[in-house]
Amino acid sequence: MRSLFGQPVTRRLLLAGGALLGGVHAARLALGGAAAQTHGPGHAMPITDGQPSAALSAAHASHGGMMTVGEVDTARNGFDPHTLLTDWDTGEVIRDDQGRPCREFVVEAIDKEVEIAPGIFFPAWTYNGRIPGPTIRAVEGERVRITFRNRGSHPHSMHFHGIHSARMDGVPGAGDVLPGGQFVYEFDARPFGCHLYHCHTVPLKRHIHKGLYGAFIVDPDPARHPEHEAVARSRLLGTPENREWQEFVMVMNAFDTNFDEENEVYAVNTVAHAYSKRPIVIDRGRPVRIYLVNVTEFDPINSLHLHGNFFDYYDSGTTLTPTLRTVDIITQCQGQRGILEFTYQDHEPGHYMFHAHQSEFVELGWMSLFDVRGEVA
Amino acid sequence: MTTRRMILALAVAAPLLLIVAVAIAFLAADPLRSLTGAAPPVEQVTVERQVLDGDGIGLLVRVGGTEPVRIAQVQVDGAYWTFVQEPSGELGNLSSAWLRIPYPWVLGETHHIALITRTGLAFEHTIDVAVATPDTNSLGVLGMVGLFVGVVPVALGMLFYPALQVGGTRAFSFSLALTIGLLGFLLVDTLQEALELAADAAPGLHGVALVWLVAALAFVLLLAVGRRKGGEVSGLALATSIALGIGLHNLGEGLAIGSAFATGAAALGTFLVLGFTLHNVTEGIGIVAPLVQEPPRWPVFIGLAALAGLPAVAGIWLGSYAFSPHWAALALAVGAGAILQVIVEVSGLLMRRSATQGTPWASASAVLGVILGVTVMYGTALLVQA
Numbered sequence: 085m086r087s088l089f090g091q092p093v094t095r096r097l098l099l100a101g102g103a104l105l106g107g108v109h110a111a112r113l114a115l116g117g118a119a120a121q122t123h124g125p126g127h128a129m130p131i132t133d134g135q136p137s138a139a140l141s142a143a144h145a146s147h148g149g150m151m152t153v154g155e156v157d158t159a160r161n162g163f164d165p166h167t168l169l170t171d172w173d174t175g176e177v178i179r180d181d182q183g184r185p186c187r188e189f190v191v192e193a194i195d196k197e198v199e200i201a202p203g204i205f206f207p208a209w210t211y212n213g214r215i216p217g218p219t220i221r222a223v224e225g226e227r228v229r230i231t232f233r234n235r236g237s238h239p240h241s242m243h244f245h246g247i248h249s250a251r252m253d254g255v256p257g258a259g260d261v262l263p264g265g266q267f268v269y270e271f272d273a274r275p276f277g278c279h280l281y282h283c284h285t286v287p288l289k290r291h292i293h294k295g296l297y298g299a300f301i302v303d304p305d306p307a308r309h310p311e312h313e314a315v316a317r318s319r320l321l322g323t324p325e326n327r328e329w330q331e332f333v334m335v336m337n338a339f340d341t342n343f344d345e346e347n348e349v350y351a352v353n354t355v356a357h358a359y360s361k362r363p364i365v366i367d368r369g370r371p372v373r374i375y376l377v378n379v380t381e382f383d384p385i386n387s388l389h390l391h392g393n394f395f396d397y398y399d400s401g402t403t404l405t406p407t408l409r410t411v412d413i414i415t416q417c418q419g420q421r422g423i424l425e426f427t428y429q430d431h432e433p434g435h436y437m438f439h440a441h442q443s444e445f446v447e448l449g450w451m452s453l454f455d456v457r458g459e460v461a
Numbered sequence: 462m463t464t465r466r467m468i469l470a471l472a473v474a475a476p477l478l479l480i481v482a483v484a485i486a487f488l489a490a491d492p493l494r495s496l497t498g499a500a501p502p503v504e505q506v507t508v509e510r511q512v513l514d515g516d517g518i519g520l521l522v523r524v525g526g527t528e529p530v531r532i533a534q535v536q537v538d539g540a541y542w543t544f545v546q547e548p549s550g551e552l553g554n555l556s557s558a559w560l561r562i563p564y565p566w567v568l569g570e571t572h573h574i575a576l577i578t579r580t581g582l583a584f585e586h587t588i589d590v591a592v593a594t595p596d597t598n599s600l601g602v603l604g605m606v607g608l609f610v611g612v613v614p615v616a617l618g619m620l621f622y623p624a625l626q627v628g629g630t631r632a633f634s635f636s637l638a639l640t641i642g643l644l645g646f647l648l649v650d651t652l653q654e655a656l657e658l659a660a661d662a663a664p665g666l667h668g669v670a671l672v673w674l675v676a677a678l679a680f681v682l683l684l685a686v687g688r689r690k691g692g693e694v695s696g697l698a699l700a701t702s703i704a705l706g707i708g709l710h711n712l713g714e715g716l717a718i719g720s721a722f723a724t725g726a727a728a729l730g731t732f733l734v735l736g737f738t739l740h741n742v743t744e745g746i747g748i749v750a751p752l753v754q755e756p757p758r759w760p761v762f763i764g765l766a767a768l769a770g771l772p773a774v775a776g777i778w779l780g781s782y783a784f785s786p787h788w789a790a791l792a793l794a795v796g797a798g799a800i801l802q803v804i805v806e807v808s809g810l811l812m813r814r815s816a817t818q819g820t821p822w823a824s825a826s827a828v829l830g831v832i833l834g835v836t837v838m839y840g841t842a843l844l845v846q847a
Contacts, residue, residue, distance in 0.1 A: 149517075149563045152534050152541045201541070203533025204581050341581020348536075348577060356541065447540030 150447055152357050154202030161199050163214040165351075165358040169332040172301075172321060173218035175228075186227035187273075189220055193236040193261075193283075193296065200339050200349050201356035201449060208295040209236055209283075215354045216335040216379070217298030220281070221321060222273040224305040230269040234261040240291065241267075243284035244300055245419070247274050255284045276304035276319075278375045278401030278421045280335075293340055293381035295354075299333045299421075301375055304404065312404035319373075319404075330366060333375040336386045336416070336440070336450065345382050349449050350440065356449025363435055366428060368458030374424040375401070378416035386450075388424070389413045389441040395426035413441050428456045504530045506576055506584040507663040509557065509785045510723070512594045517563040520586065521785075522576065524552040525665030536575040536583075537564045555665050566591045595722050595781050603719065603777050610718060610737045611711045611773025616766045618745015625746075625753045630818070631826055633753045637811045638827040640703065640747035641804055642834020647710050648800045650842065652676065654713060655793035662787035671787075672794040679798025687806060695810050697761065699751040699803075704769040706803040707744045709796035711769065715776015716789040723781045737773075740841040743834070744769060751810060 158164040173189065180186035191211050198208040198215055211217025222228050234240050239262050243254030248271035251258050261267045283296035306316040318325040337354060338347035349356045366372060378386045389412060396406035397414050401423040408414070414422065428436070433456050440450040505525040512519035518537070524530040529551040535544045544562045552558055566572055572588040595603065625636050652672070659668025687702055714737050748765050780789070815822035 149543045149565075150540050151543050153543050154533075201534055201577075203531060203579055204577055205579055206581055339581070341577070342583050348575075348581060348583060444539055448536070449541065 152201050156199045156355050165353040165355045168353045172221045174221050180227050187222050189230045192233045193240040195236045210295050215295040219299045219333045221301045223303050224276040226273045228273050233266045239285050240283045241285050244281045245279040273302045275402050276302045278423050280377045297379045299377050315404040329373045330370050331373045336378045338380045350445040351449045359452035363453035363455035366454045366456045368428045371427040377421040387415045387441045391437040395424045398423040503527045504578050508586040520560045523557040523663040525663045529553050531579040532576050533579050534577040607774030607777040612770030614738045614741035615745040615770045618742045619749050621746050622749045635826045635830045636750035638830025639834040640750050642831040643743045643838045644804045646835045646838035651793050651797040655790045658786045658790035666787050675794035676797040679795045680801045683802040696755045703748050703803045704765045706799035707769040708772040709799045712772035712776040713793035713796050715773040716780035719777040719780020
């Protein structure tokens with residue numbers, strides 16, 4: 085509504101208007117409207133014969149109505165946020181010229197339309213047709229060799245967080261690949277921890293928010309950490325100690341669908357509300373480890389808050405003792421990452437929420453549930 | 462069939478066939494393909510009506526653009542919210558649908574809604590002040606408001622009739638000039654409102670062009686109808702024309718007031734009520750001005766007041782329950798055409814009178830009357846800035 089005497093329409097103005105016209109029928113109408121509203125959804129559930137109205141009770145039964153409508157076609161997308169959680173790409177191990185173990189990976193940049201929320205299609209740029217790209221997982225000290233092919237319509241690169249030479253940095257002039265081209269990134273996997281990789285071609289914002297990023301995990305080599313060997317073995321993929329853990333990778337991301345540099349969709353592993361519509365099943369008897377990466381574009385900070393529980397946190401995953409103990413929120417700047425460890429061993433089974441503690445992000449898709457199962461002791 | 466008829470039929474059919482052939486050839490060849498092939502679809506979504514009630518928020522949306530639109534998700538105040546679309550599915554060009562959103566809106570507060578389409582475009586709609594939409598139980602009250610805005614002030618204005626009679630010839634010229642002034646203001650005001658509403662309507666409807674065309678057609682038609690018996694219009698016929706023009710304008714004003722209630726600015730609606738009421742007193746004077754020298758019987762005054770005032774009631778009802786920007790713009794456009802017709806007729810009457818009396822038509826009192834008419838309308842319009 086346009087302004088009255090150049091003033092914005094405020095509640096005070098409306099109250100003044102109402103008071104001014106107390107005797108006029110019109111004011112009666114306004115008050116009549118207000119009276120009706122006190123029974124409306126804003127204040128209390130509308131009661132009909134002692135029962136809430138059907139529409140609102142249905143809404144409250146799920147998530148108070150705060151939810152996307154419909155389902156994402158994961159088959160059409162070619163990836164499922166639930167399988168992404170544990171889909172480690174360990175490459176192919178060969179021996180290099182010096183006889184050292186070398187892990188070889190192939191990654192392709194592909195233009196692809198991705199359904200990021202039911203019915204919302206985003207013209208994305210992807211690594212291997214998925215967002216986030218493959219979770220590349222290696223062991224500390226190994227040689228890593230990534231053959232990167234650009235099948236997209238724009239120049240792209242892979243910039244790995246970690247220690248490497250300038251030639252392998254994946255920035256313009258060092259591993260920037262034109263469409264149709266190829267580049268081989270090669271470096272030693274170090275330091276151990278939870279890292280990420282992303283396209284570093286300019287314009288940087290566009291290349292990142294279009295979907296070119298993924299997790300890069302370097303497991304510690306137990307032989308190099310005698311003082312914390314047990315912890316290192318529990319992190320090393322494939323060991324009996326590691327199999328005790330329930331490990332998940334969670335890449336916090338977001339999508340600006342209308343190019344206003346604000347995100348319309350927030351998520352973990354791309355699809356809004358994926359883990360609240362279908363909660364992540366957790367075995368109560370085994371500890372949980374989350375490799376958490378924040379690549380949210382356009383918002384500097386993202387966070388994870390765990391309901392009804394606390395966790396230990398390893399900043400960047402580069403230590404074997406926690407850098408934070410017994411916290412229930414962790415805050416990460418864009419590009420920051422770490423490892424969370426916790427257990428539901430003493431909890432009763434049920435749905436335990438976890439989400440960004442920016443309520444804006446929660447309501448735009450970054451809201452999830454653990455479905456904790458197991459016999460109560 | 463005679464030869465002449467056959468030639469005529471052929472002369473009409475041949476160009477028609479050619480037009481169809483050219484259109485088919487153009488579509489088949491698609492010479493613009495290289496220019497538009499990779500362009501993303503252009504989507505347009507306009508919210509035409511909103512309803513706030515115990516079940517949440519209802520929005521009537523109309524789509525336009527080159528491609529059908531699928532509304533994928535709805536955000537209310539920056540949160541994805543469940544909704545039901547009736548009818549569901551893709552919406553073709555210029556079709557409309559209701560979105561029912563079970564959102565717990567808050568009385569007196571502002572809510573921002575974003576409709577996210579398949580391609581991620583966000584079409585925004587703001588509920589400025591959330592109040593429950595009037596239901597049919599409010600028909601009586603709204604009708605009272607209509608009478609208060611439309612009929613009462615016109616009747617009050619007509620009470621100046623005896624004064625006009627006492628004032629004599631100069632008073633008559635002066636009041637005719639006053640009528641021209643106030644109608645001039647109404648013409649500008651009505652057109653402006655019509656164009657603003659047209660801009661809010663779905664782009665595919667070409668509302669702005671429609672407003673100008675409908676206003677021009679209404680003007681020509683009413684002029685023709687008014688003069689169908691030949692000669693110029695004066696006396697009761699002119700008064701009736703003025704009342705009709707003002708009535709059509711009041712229909713538009715009623716729509717504005719009704720939609721102010723419907724869109725939640727209820728107290729703004731009460732401001733509108735007072736402003737329009739004062740505003741419309743002048744209209745009563747304008748209607749009776751041509752009657753000074755041929756007094757009719759008193760029921761005629763009632764009829765004229767009803768003709769000028771009752772459309773406000775209809776307008777408020779329509780505005781509250783069935784408001785769509787393009788319909789309101791059309792109603793106002795007809796009103797603008799009617800007002801222009803009346804201005805032409807009153808000016809004609811004024812000039813004829815001046816000629817018979819041997820006075821210049823742009824006399825001091827006439828000029829003063831026009832200026833005063835515009836000024837009074839502008840002054841009272843300051844109360845109605847909505």
